[in-house]
Amino acid sequence: MNRIHLHLLSDSTGETLEMIAKAALAQFENADVVRHFWPMVRSQQHLERIVPELANNPGLVLYTLVNVSTREALEDHCRKLSLPAVDALDEVTHALERQLGEEAHGRPGRQHRMDDAYFQRVEAIQYTIAQDDGVGAEHWEEADIILAGVSRSSKTPTSIYLANRGYKVANIPLVVESPPPAILFELKKPMVVGLTTAPERLVQIRRNRLLTLNEQSETSYVEKDRVTEEVKFARRMFADNNWPVIDVTRRSIEETAAAIIRLHNERHARIKPGEKPI
Incomplete structure (x- = not known):
């Protein structure tokens, strides 16, 4: 070496x-x-x-x-x-x-001077932290980007990375037994992006998470069939709502964020002056 x-x-x-x-x-x-x-x-x-x-x-x-x-x-x-x-x-x-x-x-x-872009990043970071993990649904319309996905699909770290680039980001976990708030499907301004990953990889990440927390490693949270159903549930929601989807299985946080920014820019490029995002 x-x-x-x-x-x-x-x-x-x-x-x-x-x-x-x-x-x-x-x-x-x-x-x-x-x-x-x-x-x-x-x-x-x-x-x-x-x-x-x-x-x-x-x-x-x-x-x-x-x-x-x-x-x-x-x-x-x-x-x-x-x-x-x-x-x-x-x-x-x-x-x-x-x-x-x-x-x-x-x-x-x-x-790094303290210009408008600097304060925009600070505001974006504050917003993103306050809207982490499904919190603050009443403020989601203010977001630039909403990230949705099952537990441990890199929503929070990707949100923070994007916030450091100046984007206001909210993220919401998708749980089979607990449908997301209805407002998620009524948002106009934010771009909703679905994050997905291979069930096998998700099981591995969740097991490591439980070990880190010194919690029981054999639960439905890491049961392969259950995890597979969670991923299918999320994918159906993405498809039903025509949300763009990014598979994060083999992507770094930086690569995922770059793909999201590209989608965001393409979306805004299609919007004519005076129009609202749809």
């Missing part, structure tokens, strides 16, 4: 850098990567404290540093240590400068 040290240096929270690294590393199944995360590097004094760690754990240095002097100092240290250093946003920024005909602002953390 190939093992490398990956140093991530950012003058902000490092969230963007981590996402870039994660996306790139997903292409290498056999790599053993030791990550060293260095956020909020905004001075050469801070950088000097990191350099010994670079020397003790040589590897690839990936960075997003907009301050010219700090960036040049890092690049100089990397040359002296014979370490490869890559500016994660450099090529994209230069391309945008050429297309837009203006110079980029060298402001650390600019993507």
